[in-house]
Amino acid sequence: MKIMVAVKRVIDYAVKIRVKADKSGVETTNVKMAMNPFCEIALEEALRLREAGHAKEVLVVSMGGPQCADTLRTGLAMGADRAIHVSTTETLYPLAVAKLLCGLAESEKPNMVLLGKQAIDDDANQTGQMVAGLLKWPQGTFASKLSMEKGSSSVTVEREVDGGLESLKLQLPAVITADLRLNQPRYATLPNIMKAKKKPISQVTPEQLGVKISSDLEIVEVVEPAKRKAGVMVASVDELLDKLKNEAHVI
Amino acid sequence: MAPAKRAVDVLVRARLLTGGAWSQSRHYSGRKLVSQEEQLVSHRPLYNDQDRNMSSKSAPVESGLRCSLFESYMRHQVRRFAVSTKSSGNASAVKSSRFDKLKEPDVKFFKSAVGEKGVIMDKDELAVANIDWMHKYQGHSQILLRPQTTRQVSEILRYCNSRNLAVVPQGGNTGLVGGGVPVHDEVIMNLGALNKIISFDEVSGILVCESGCILENLDNYIGNKGFTMPLDLGAKGSCQIGGNVSTNAGGLRLLRYGSLHGNVLGLEVVLADGTVVDMLGTLIKDNTGYDMKQLFIGGEGTLGVVTKVSILVPAKLGSVNTAFLACEDYESCQNVLKEAKMQLGEILSAFEFIDRAALDMALTHLSGTRDPLPQSWKNFYLLIETTGSDEAHDKEKLHRFLESTMEKGFVADGVVAQGSTQADSFWQIREGISEAIGKAGAVYKYDFSLPPKYFYKIVEDLRGRLGSAAVVLGYGHLGDGNVHLNVSAPEYDNELLEKIEPYVFEWVAKHKGSVSAEHGIGFMKPHALHYSKSTEAIMLMEKFKSLLDPKGILNPYKVLPNASKSTPNPNAAAARTLEAAEVF
Numbered sequence: 001m002k003i004m005v006a007v008k009r010v011i012d013y014a015v016k017i018r019v020k021a022d023k024s025g026v027e028t029t030n031v032k033m034a035m036n037p038f039c040e041i042a043l044e045e046a047l048r049l050r051e052a053g054h055a056k057e058v059l060v061v062s063m064g065g066p067q068c069a070d071t072l073r074t075g076l077a078m079g080a081d082r083a084i085h086v087s088t089t090e091t092l093y094p095l096a097v098a099k100l101l102c103g104l105a106e107s108e109k110p111n112m113v114l115l116g117k118q119a120i121d122d123d124a125n126q127t128g129q130m131v132a133g134l135l136k137w138p139q140g141t142f143a144s145k146l147s148m149e150k151g152s153s154s155v156t157v158e159r160e161v162d163g164g165l166e167s168l169k170l171q172l173p174a175v176i177t178a179d180l181r182l183n184q185p186r187y188a189t190l191p192n193i194m195k196a197k198k199k200p201i202s203q204v205t206p207e208q209l210g211v212k213i214s215s216d217l218e219i220v221e222v223v224e225p226a227k228r229k230a231g232v233m234v235a236s237v238d239e240l241l242d243k244l245k246n247e248a249h250v251i
Numbered sequence: 252m253a254p255a256k257r258a259v260d261v262l263v264r265a266r267l268l269t270g271g272a273w274s275q276s277r278h279y280s281g282r283k284l285v286s287q288e289e290q291l292v293s294h295r296p297l298y299n300d301q302d303r304n305m306s307s308k309s310a311p312v313e314s315g316l317r318c319s320l321f322e323s324y325m326r327h328q329v330r331r332f333a334v335s336t337k338s339s340g341n342a343s344a345v346k347s348s349r350f351d352k353l354k355e356p357d358v359k360f361f362k363s364a365v366g367e368k369g370v371i372m373d374k375d376e377l378a379v380a381n382i383d384w385m386h387k388y389q390g391h392s393q394i395l396l397r398p399q400t401t402r403q404v405s406e407i408l409r410y411c412n413s414r415n416l417a418v419v420p421q422g423g424n425t426g427l428v429g430g431g432v433p434v435h436d437e438v439i440m441n442l443g444a445l446n447k448i449i450s451f452d453e454v455s456g457i458l459v460c461e462s463g464c465i466l467e468n469l470d471n472y473i474g475n476k477g478f479t480m481p482l483d484l485g486a487k488g489s490c491q492i493g494g495n496v497s498t499n500a501g502g503l504r505l506l507r508y509g510s511l512h513g514n515v516l517g518l519e520v521v522l523a524d525g526t527v528v529d530m531l532g533t534l535i536k537d538n539t540g541y542d543m544k545q546l547f548i549g550g551e552g553t554l555g556v557v558t559k560v561s562i563l564v565p566a567k568l569g570s571v572n573t574a575f576l577a578c579e580d581y582e583s584c585q586n587v588l589k590e591a592k593m594q595l596g597e598i599l600s601a602f603e604f605i606d607r608a609a610l611d612m613a614l615t616h617l618s619g620t621r622d623p624l625p626q627s628w629k630n631f632y633l634l635i636e637t638t639g640s641d642e643a644h645d646k647e648k649l650h651r652f653l654e655s656t657m658e659k660g661f662v663a664d665g666v667v668a669q670g671s672t673q674a675d676s677f678w679q680i681r682e683g684i685s686e687a688i689g690k691a692g693a694v695y696k697y698d699f700s701l702p703p704k705y706f707y708k709i710v711e712d713l714r715g716r717l718g719s720a721a722v723v724l725g726y727g728h729l730g731d732g733n734v735h736l737n738v739s740a741p742e743y744d745n746e747l748l749e750k751i752e753p754y755v756f757e758w759v760a761k762h763k764g765s766v767s768a769e770h771g772i773g774f775m776k777p778h779a780l781h782y783s784k785s786t787e788a789i790m791l792m793e794k795f796k797s798l799l800d801p802k803g804i805l806n807p808y809k810v811l812p813n814a815s816k817s818t819p820n821p822n823a824a825a826a827r828t829l830e831a832a833e834v835f
Binding site: 185 | 474475569570571575576621623624626640642643646650653654657662664665666667668669670671672673675
């Protein structure tokens, strides 16, 4: 079985985000970048499936400018077998990414597509679902546990939903998106980092995949959320009720 | 009551006359050691009898004067003078007769000086202020003052100086040698209310702030403008910059940014008599006269109280890489350090060392930690961090360094953090060792500076000496030559302590090391000062102390070995006896 894992390069989660002065976006120059944490978890799960003998190859893919190579090298250092970089300088929104992944799936023919449930920069939580829709494959999103029988063509996914945990059995090929508690990603060991340098990263363009990148979306403005106002001390219960009724309008 | 008093009186006199009789056996063996070692070590005497007497360990159980009355007396003394039996090697805690007790008019004055809110006499709040972070040293002060301006600090000190009231300047109370808490009932003056940031020049990178500012708050403030504080330590969420300056705090990034002696450009201090000395320069270069501020950096609050700090801060660079490496033996660690300095050069920002025992301690007692290298069980681990301005350049350098050290066989295995989460998990281990050891039971902590060759040898030697009695572990700032030697035992045990001290101090002195690399002397180590400083140097220190604080009201009983001695008084012996008898 071949597993394709899609990873995204985002601003490192620990960095304090600053909005650009012209409100067109956030500062990304000289800011530390890293692989999206949920993508790391997805890749870790793919590696574990390979180590358990359920998969033969783990393919890691990413799309964007030349810096994607960093993220792909990280993926290879963690243990992926090979990488594909879809190079484009266009702004990518979830639908475009989904179409590209669909194109890749058609040429690579993986049995499973693993993604992180969402990216920490846009929190869209759309790509995995769209890919499944485009490929017409079953989907198991917010996976907190994955299990497979040896030689089986189905996978059992335990999902975290509002009401608790839901168990689904999906027929492969399927799309699965990883949630936080699926696993704890491994560290990239030195020998693997050295080996990763020799692993191939193949380049493709959107045209080669037959995808035209266009978007109906346009970012109008990016602003910081309003600063939390300091609390107000009230002197009596009556004053509290008055404020709740007339100022906060909650009762 | 009277008969008991007399019996105890006899014992007290006996103690004073024999000059710390219970330490005599060790005292003698120590002198024997000196005569052998003196041939090897050139100049300074390793053992100063006079110092030893006044600062003998409060080790209640010692051969010789063993009788139930004596033991009960010692137990009482321990309780009364609040010297914890947990402590290792403190100065003697005899309360000096030159200080007066707190009286009602004093409280009135303080209230008028700092306001009602600035005077705290609440039992619970005092309980917190009277005990140090490790719960090892506890005083019983009855009053906590929180001045809000330099002028108030000056008024308080002037008053206390005139009234012979001892004062303990207190910051975040995160020190590890009992320097920030009272020994007896000294007035606690907490600088936490002096927490304004006065100015920050973004071009020169010079920050001017009051001494009560918390280090992490300062780091966040300047972090927003693209700068970072030149020091980083585990206590950053609570420690105050005034305390950092007064203890010349080191930390994890000293290797890269240097010590506070270099980064602090100016200070405003208040002397014991209330004089405000403005040395708050904001110039990187200023060779006008003697650089007096250096005395107060590391002065541990015994020469003056720091009220404002002017500090040069470096730019906060975006590219940070962290690696966790495993080495076969200690010599490889030294080789890695050498290679790191040459190959990583200007981007090297931290080089920490953790031995197997310390790593196990952290993994066992800290929740949420996991072994970065479960597949390689080695005895020595290194945490290396690089900080630079260009991600690609730094990663390239780091990878080349790692490749070459692996090829040369210095590094057996390692991992590189792939993002902040992983980097934080490495630091969680390193920064959490102290906490983990605390959870494991009793701990004897030491902080030594040694030449790189001997950095780990002391751990091995002590381990051999203690055998199965305790777990000896070593970790620390290998890049600075600073080893944190810790001995973990199920419980505090004076027999064990006997085997550790003065063995470790003598070991360090023999190799011309420092008995306190970064933690300072505080209340814990005045008796050990002579192991790393010559008699003449200590004499100079005492001269400065008597010059700047003639009445000795600032942080008494600390730093200097003679700090617990009363001022010369012909009736001194009688006075001491009387005062000890007053206890009962």
